Amino acid sequence: MSLSAGAFESLELRGVGRSFGGREALADLNLTIRAGEFIALLGPSGCGKSTALNCLAGLLPLTHGSIWIDGDQRVDVLPPEKRDFGMVFQNYALFPHLTVAKNIAFGLQMRHLPRAEIQRRVAEGLALVKLEEHATKLPGQLSGGQQQRVAIARAVVVEPRLVLMDEPLSNLDAKLRLEMRTEIRRLHQSLGLTTVYVTHDQEEALSLADRLVVLREGRVQQIGTPEELHDHPANWHVADFMGYRNILDVEVASLNGTAARVAGPGLELDATAAQGVAVGEHVKLAIRPSDLVIAAPGGPSTGSKNRIDAVVEVVEYQGREFAVDVVTSTGTRLHVRADEAPLAGASVSLAVDPTRAVVFTRDLDAASSETPEPAQVAQ
Amino acid sequence: MTIAPPKAQRSSASLKHRLAERGIDARLWLLVPAIVFAVALFVYPFAYGFGLSVQPLPTTVDQWGGGLFANYIAFFRDTFVFDSVWITMRLALPAALFNVVVSIPLAFKLRRRFAAKRTLQTMLVLPIALGTVLTAQGLLIFLGRQGWLNRFLMETGLIDEPLQLVNNYIGVFFSLVISGLPFAYLLISSYLSGIDPSLEAAARTLGAGWGARFRRIMLPLLAPGLATTFVLTFVLAFSVFPSARLVGDASGETRVLALMAYRAFAEQLDYSMASTIAILMGVIELIVVVIVFYGRSFLYRGSTGGKG
Numbered sequence: 001m002s003l004s005a006g007a008f009e010s011l012e013l014r015g016v017g018r019s020f021g022g023r024e025a026l027a028d029l030n031l032t033i034r035a036g037e038f039i040a041l042l043g044p045s046g047c048g049k050s051t052a053l054n055c056l057a058g059l060l061p062l063t064h065g066s067i068w069i070d071g072d073q074r075v076d077v078l079p080p081e082k083r084d085f086g087m088v089f090q091n092y093a094l095f096p097h098l099t100v101a102k103n104i105a106f107g108l109q110m111r112h113l114p115r116a117e118i119q120r121r122v123a124e125g126l127a128l129v130k131l132e133e134h135a136t137k138l139p140g141q142l143s144g145g146q147q148q149r150v151a152i153a154r155a156v157v158v159e160p161r162l163v164l165m166d167e168p169l170s171n172l173d174a175k176l177r178l179e180m181r182t183e184i185r186r187l188h189q190s191l192g193l194t195t196v197y198v199t200h201d202q203e204e205a206l207s208l209a210d211r212l213v214v215l216r217e218g219r220v221q222q223i224g225t226p227e228e229l230h231d232h233p234a235n236w237h238v239a240d241f242m243g244y245r246n247i248l249d250v251e252v253a254s255l256n257g258t259a260a261r262v263a264g265p266g267l268e269l270d271a272t273a274a275q276g277v278a279v280g281e282h283v284k285l286a287i288r289p290s291d292l293v294i295a296a297p298g299g300p301s302t303g304s305k306n307r308i309d310a311v312v313e314v315v316e317y318q319g320r321e322f323a324v325d326v327v328t329s330t331g332t333r334l335h336v337r338a339d340e341a342p343l344a345g346a347s348v349s350l351a352v353d354p355t356r357a358v359v360f361t362r363d364l365d366a367a368s369s370e371t372p373e374p375a376q377v378a379q
Numbered sequence: 380m381t382i383a384p385p386k387a388q389r390s391s392a393s394l395k396h397r398l399a400e401r402g403i404d405a406r407l408w409l410l411v412p413a414i415v416f417a418v419a420l421f422v423y424p425f426a427y428g429f430g431l432s433v434q435p436l437p438t439t440v441d442q443w444g445g446g447l448f449a450n451y452i453a454f455f456r457d458t459f460v461f462d463s464v465w466i467t468m469r470l471a472l473p474a475a476l477f478n479v480v481v482s483i484p485l486a487f488k489l490r491r492r493f494a495a496k497r498t499l500q501t502m503l504v505l506p507i508a509l510g511t512v513l514t515a516q517g518l519l520i521f522l523g524r525q526g527w528l529n530r531f532l533m534e535t536g537l538i539d540e541p542l543q544l545v546n547n548y549i550g551v552f553f554s555l556v557i558s559g560l561p562f563a564y565l566l567i568s569s570y571l572s573g574i575d576p577s578l579e580a581a582a583r584t585l586g587a588g589w590g591a592r593f594r595r596i597m598l599p600l601l602a603p604g605l606a607t608t609f610v611l612t613f614v615l616a617f618s619v620f621p622s623a624r625l626v627g628d629a630s631g632e633t634r635v636l637a638l639m640a641y642r643a644f645a646e647q648l649d650y651s652m653a654s655t656i657a658i659l660m661g662v663i664e665l666i667v668v669v670i671v672f673y674g675r676s677f678l679y680r681g682s683t684g685g686k687g
């Protein structure tokens with residue numbers, strides 16, 4: 001299919017915000033989207049990501065800020081039908097009374113293209129999502145994955161300037177979700193369509209997007225490439241999304257540059273500060289499950305100083321490895337990965353590399369920034 | 380297929396289970412009240428009425444011939460009676476159509492939240508609670524020759540002669556709108572809430588303005604509901620009786636079938652003719668209903684994805 005990469009150089013959101021009766025669902029979103037980019041808006045439900053998408057589509061009027069194309073063309077004052085943005089809805093929103101082909105043709109007909117051109121592009125669209133043999137079926141006769149593909153074809157066949165996707169995979173089963181994820185990535189690479197994708201699944205966001213925008217309570221926490229976010233989360237909320245499943249409340253006992261000694265209930269560890277913290281401050285300690293190594297209690301180990309004693313509670317087999325939940329003597333639950341299954345109820349000692357235990361300030365709003373902190377956490 | 384399918388095994392379940400599988404179980408007793416009422420209030424009176432209609436008065440047989448079916452022949456041959464079919468149609472069809480057509484924009488507008496929504500909705504639905512007689516009385520007081528409206532218009536000098544708004548076709552039409560519109564509005568707005576709002580949003584993002592959205596998406600999805608609503612308000616209007624007498628012109632423009640049946644029964648004491656008219660009224664309504672539902676069968680009637 002011969003789709004041109006977006007008809008603009010950049011799309012700029014300036015201080016975009018949306019309030020519902022005094023409650024801010026989205027506040028002060030500043031983002032510049034370059035042509036051909038795949039942007040993922042990531043956050044838990046209620047974080048404002050869908051609001052942001054609906055504001056972009058024009059389905060929700062802005063209450064603050066503006067949206068510009070190439071710096072001089074104002075978009076947020078246009079109704080959705082004039083914006084030329086394609087949207088894929090969470091529930092697909094296929095027209096139930098129209099066949100698959102007519103669903104795909106709808107946007108082309110609205111643009112009053114010649115009949116032959118519409119036929120050609122519908123055929124291309126059907127081929128793109130491999131649904132040629134279903135062209136004359138009604139959406140109700142298709143499976144969820146097929147419906148999703150129709151929705152995608154319907155949105156991209158009009159060659160929109162921007163494609164918006166609102167959690168398009170959340171209604172699919174796990175296997176299909178993986179397949180469709182690859183499919184979406186493939187479409188994006190072959191068509192070069194500028195895309196904004198909303199999801200609450202960090203794996204989806206990391207694997208699809210060129211850049212991620214992490215939102216919390218309507219505010220941007222961090223904007224960056226998947227690598228930047230994965231390696232240098234700006235605060236503990238982003239870290240939580242990026243797989244730091246163990247987030248503990250601790251206190252800074254001593255500090256030497258970024259090397260910090262932290263103490264919490266029943267544990268004392270060497271860690272690395274990712275944000276500016278002070279001695280005596282209550283902070284958040286973040287550790288990925290894969291960075292907690294199970295060692296025999298009392299046995300010699302490389303990080304022998306940096307240990308947490310705990311009791312194994314739950315062991316889950318996950319194919320290649322085991323996901324283990326352990327509980328420390330003070331009742332703190334930790335998530336751990338292990339190559340070999342420990343026995344439930346066994347006492348274990350967990351070792352952690354000080355560079356892999358990251359300290360964040362507890363306050364989230366203080367340090368939300370577009371640029372991550374300097375690379376101080378070892379990879 | 381090369382392998383013969385294995386012969387279906389005889390079910391080893393008990394008779395009770397097999398009957399339950401086909402919907403025959405103790406819960407069927409729940410249907411008893413409905414059946415009793417249907418037989419007592421519909422089947423028996425209808426059969427009785429049909430029986431009456433084939434026992435014509437000797438004068439009818441003498442005048443129109445046809446033996447047992449003299450009443451039916453009279454109905455179609457007697458222009459005074461048969462004209463009333465067209466009179467009723469002329470009233471019921473436009474009234475039903477008006478109620479449906481006016482309800483569509485109302486239902487669309489009242490879908491969203493806005494300042495006076497509650498008040499407007501209450502005002503729209505309230506007439507359901509009014510009886511036809513109360514409506515008729517109100518119309519007479521408000522629209523009559525000495526009514527408020529005419530007095531107001533005369534005194535402000537807008538008109539010289541009072542407008543003739545009651546005791547004619549217009550009066551009955553008003554009455555049918557007042558009693559039929561709330562029904563039509565309530566039905567259509569519930570059909571409308573059954574359509575997933577994201578369909579309209581999807582059409583918008585695909586470049587459809589409101590006209591195209593209505594014509595291509597909303598109307599086709601709403602059409603089966605509109606047909607049902609039309610049929611219900613039509614049946615309501617077709618059997619109009621009190622208002623045709625009270626605010627209509629009972630011997631002229633609004634000489635509807637129900638009035639004719641009443642005249643045969645109460646004035647001419649011809650029970651058999653009255654029954655004939657009543658039965659044929661039902662037949663005519665049925666014909667219209669069948670036509671509308673036949674047309675409806677060509678429409679998309681599947682899920683519309685909403686909460687309905």
